[in-house]
Amino acid sequence: MAEYKVVLCLRSAILFLLASGALSATFTVTNSCGYTVWPGVLSSAGTAALGTTGFVLSPGESRNLDVPASWSGRLWGRTLCSTDPATGAFSCTTGDCGSAKTECSGGGAAPPATLAEFTLNGSGGMDFYDVSLVDGYNLPMLVVPHGGTGGNCTATGCLVDINSACPSDLKVVVAASVGGSGGVACKSACEAFGSPQYCCSGAYGNPNTCRPSTYSQFFKNSCPRAYSYAYDDATSTFTCASADYIITFCPGTASQKSSGKNPEAAGLPAAAGLPMVSSDGMVFLSGEQISKASPPVMLRISILPLALAVVLLVSLLQLLLLSF
């Protein structure tokens, strides 16, 4: 009975897919900047790798990443990248990972770079996530959890472009020919001055002695939910259970473009650096962002019932076949 074997194989394959953690989190990475961004991904030691460690996103482009259960690591955006015509080596003006290729292959972001950090299914089964400016800043980034529950499961990130407002002793400027006018990144005080009180090292290696500085306060005022220095946990760490995450570069740019001249209309206070979040955790994104973000989320939500329906159907078929 060939049909019977096919049916059994199909059912085993579906059960295997369900059991093997194939239905873990999805990250939807979207580039809403007016320029190309090359996202980089670094998995923490001892965690399963993602399918990619670096790729390119044109303006307006999105990519879904399947993230293994209990993954931890970081994601950032590289800007102003190019391939050297003589050597073929790929490099980026900000966020470079030193691999000389689009894939980072275990390389981390050279500071300054805005980082999105994740520990999925950590303590108490919760996901921990944050956007960090501890290693400096290079572009606006927003992390929005979707379909998760519990904890303080809300949007975090840094909506504003602070490259031009960056204090002059932290500002990174490059030649206009490379694409920089008015700054391409903003260093942390630790990177700029290397002193223990800014780096929270040595005698300053604990939350009681390492306090916010005027430099870290510049980052905190611009981006209230992002980490501005190493011990900024209380206002910068967010938790959620079983969520998918939408990670957007330059979220404000697209929203303001699509909502005309009034950012408040789209729920995006121009100065606060974050979209408004209602009591039920809904984030008011622009129509453009929602239409980009929704399909993958809907897809993932619909996979489980669909797979279960297929298993049921296959079992029914099997019964039918057996009765002949």
Ligand SMILES: *[C@@H]1O[C@H](CO)[C@@H](O)[C@H](O)[C@H]1NC(C)=O
């Ligand atoms: C989450 O972590 C716990 C304990 O570390 C583990 O037992 C469980 O299988 C994990 N859940 C998933 C979905 O990986």
Ligand SMILES: *[C@@H]1O[C@H](CO)[C@@H](O)[C@H](O)[C@H]1NC(C)=O
């Ligand atoms: C979110 O919840 C975690 C865990 O309870 C807590 O440590 C953190 O301070 C909270 N974050 C914010 C921004 O309130």
